[in-house]
Amino acid sequence: MAASRRHLAIASFLALVSLACFAFPMYVIRPFRHQGPQELAVALALKQFGPWLSLLCVAGATILAGLIWKRSKGRWIRVGAVCAALVSGLGAYLSRVNVYELMFHPIDAPAFEAANAARVDADDMVISVRLQRDARAYPIREMGYHHIVNDTVGGEPIVATY
DSSP states (O other), rough: OHHHHHHHHHHHHHHHHHHHHHHHHHHSTTOOOOOHHHHHHHHHHHHHHHHHHHHHHHHHHHHHHHHHHHHHOOHHHHHHHHHHHHHHHHHHHHHHHHHHHHHHHHHHHHOOOOOOOOOOOTTTTTTEEEEEEEEEEEEEEHHHHEEEEEETTEEEEEEEOO
């Protein structure tokens, strides 16, 4: 019984490591948040090596779940082992999804309002474009989440990016 609990603790740890391979880079690399050089380096390393590390975690948690299933008669220990294996699988899946592409999708049909009606704070930064007699201002606060705006200014197609 003590071995099963120890195996469950290790499988749970592997599940947390697998989830961390997704969650830590997601937390650190997000818009409008200061990133320290060391935490950014760790986040980028996890972004690169996390998918492989999470696969190792899935393999380990699955093997441990199998051992627990065979050796233990306790229902809750078995359920915990299966949950740990499933959570580690979820972490492995999420570490392979490029959530930044999902979050930072381009704006293909921007909506505009007159400058005097726009709700932009005085200290908000904007990217401004003027072509011929047309002008546009793209708030950095909005661009931080989309990064790309496809637009037409002065009859010319443009891409504004941040």
